[in-house]
Amino acid sequence: MRITVAEHPCGRLSDAWRFAVGTGRFELALRRDYQDSLALIQREIGFRHIRGHGLFSDGVGVHRPYDYRGERHVRHAFTYLDQVVDAYLELGIRPFLELGFMPADLASGDQTVFWWRGNVTPPRSHTEWADLVRATVGHLVDRYGLAEVRGWPIEVWNEPDLTDFWQDADAGAYHRLYEVTAHAVKEVDAELQVGGPALSPGAGDDWLPRFAEFVTDRSVPVDFVSRHAYTSGPAQHVPFGVHQTLAPAARLLEQFASPRQQLAGTPLAELPVHVTEFNSSYRPDNPIHDTAFHAAYLAPVLAGGGDLVDSFAYWTFSDMFEEQGVPTTLFHGGFGLLTHRQIKKPTYHLYAFMSRLGDQVLARGADHLVTRDDSGRVTVLAWAPVDVTGRDPVDGHTVRLSLPVAPARTAFLLRSSVSEEAGNAWRAWCELGRPASPTAYQLDLLRTAAEPARRHASLPVVAGRVELDLHLTRHEVTLAEVTPVTDETPPWWDERRLFGREPS
Structure with missing residues (x-):
């Protein structure tokens, strides 16, 4: 829903x-x-x-x-x-x-x-x-x-x-x-x-x-x-x-x-x-x-x-x-x-x-919090449900939202996530064999593994809204930042010309 x-x-x-x-x-x-x-x-x-x-x-x-x-x-x-x-x-x-x-x-x-x-x-x-x-x-x-x-x-x-x-x-x-x-x-x-x-x-x-x-x-x-x-x-x-x-x-x-x-x-x-x-x-x-x-x-x-x-x-x-x-x-x-x-x-x-959340609360739920700041940026914190017994882990969870966005044709989505697979230095340390005193190289590996997974996309704005589906893996916590885009692309820009082709 x-x-x-x-x-x-x-x-x-x-x-x-x-x-x-x-x-x-x-x-x-x-x-x-x-x-x-x-x-x-x-x-x-x-x-x-x-x-x-x-x-x-x-x-x-x-x-x-x-x-x-x-x-x-x-x-x-x-x-x-x-x-x-x-x-x-x-x-x-x-x-x-x-x-x-x-x-x-x-x-x-x-x-x-x-x-x-x-x-x-x-x-x-x-x-x-x-x-x-x-x-x-x-x-x-x-x-x-x-x-x-x-x-x-x-x-x-x-x-x-x-x-x-x-x-x-x-x-x-x-x-x-x-x-x-x-x-x-x-x-x-x-x-x-x-x-x-x-x-x-x-x-x-x-x-x-x-x-x-x-x-x-x-x-x-x-x-x-x-x-x-x-x-x-x-x-x-x-x-x-x-x-x-x-x-x-x-x-x-x-x-x-x-x-x-x-x-x-x-x-x-x-x-x-x-x-x-x-x-x-x-x-x-x-x-x-x-x-x-x-x-x-x-x-x-x-x-x-x-x-x-x-x-x-x-x-x-x-x-x-x-x-x-x-x-x-x-x-x-x-x-x-x-x-x-x-x-x-x-x-x-x-x-x-x-x-990174805004101070205006737009919505709350058992698995999400939606905020906005004065710039119009809408932020969503969402998390997968957990089982404290470990017997029935939740392997997939989806949060589907329709977000209000300031007038624009598109919005920019930046999503950052930690989970069992991403932003999880402890898991990487286990995979390295649990070194008690990591070397400098291993410390660099762990710092890299500790960073959240990040992805971005352009989302259409239809009637002042963005439809956002957040698919969460096991134990995932994600931050989605949705910012209305002011398009400043010059009129002569043509993606095809990146490769030297003349416009048709």
Whole structure:
């Protein structure tokens, strides 16, 4: 059945998908490969904020206690912090600050998480923690200006509902940390944005209402609420990786919607909602992240997520990420849109396609999104349905559209696609024998294989419309750009004369 797309917009496309993106721990941004990868991301996609763990962990070196004349003092050192933030701003992206984890010399215990040992215990001195927060935020304001830093959301901790990330998942202890932190931030400037509680997908339905009750009863500042969203089941471990079942992608959208549902009727009901992490699997070693399936799986989430939340940050932009240790192969199931050395994954192209859409929504469907920009260019993002069990793969799917086009005789179609066969560096890597450390030649091959398939055509415009049939192969995501043509061919042009023949 052909879908007739209306001429007039039915809404505007939210750009909540590009508000933020995730990253590995804070000090990884000092590395060349990291900055090269982020520069590529910013050129071709363009995120606004970046969020990761470990700002206060020892690898960044902000909290530096020392003894002098028998008394304890603390020096707050910003050497690495400044280099990272300077690099971010030079690349056109701003921090989404996550305040954590606990510096070892301030921690009340020795429980850590990840290969790089982020401490997840409360501070042994809330006064010293508040000093750390004030000093850090105050330094950022002094260095980058109040108007700039007011635009950086400041999130308190990460997934305190999980024992892995917060000792005993103690809600009372987190509320105390949040209260101290929020007041310390506001002491620097009342208009700085502070929020939380950055809950995991498995948080009980009572966590967010209890947080709302606490901050309301004690008049604690909160400017936004945050949570995370994932859809994978328990990890089935293999050496250097995992496999997991997946829920349908609609489950991500349900998780996006849950904060406003849980906060309905509370004073926090109208606050912005930021999903500060989302992906399919919560593991950085699940090969599903590298596949064409993954792009098709997430396409409806990117197309519709902005209707539910103010932002949803893909976790993460790069495979430079070491929570489970240093990766052992180029493709290893990392979270990233890019591998190390800037090999683009199919999901990278999904984001790049989103960046080329117009802001006027003409139509939405279960397998497509149609937009238009102010120049009259009509863009279609379409995706093949996926089967999360892998038992019944969809090998062919067609989206048939009748598109309204500005007055013209013809329109130019540019179509870009990723699928099992195209724009799929992971598949090419498998065919190369899965080299753990590809040679320079193999890296060039993979970069070539990673590019989408592109084709173009001239389409007739009849009665102000173009008929477009998009035949999609298995796990294909395609971007079709339809631009009305202004014909400037000179009257003397004759195709036959290319070969020197005289016109008849």
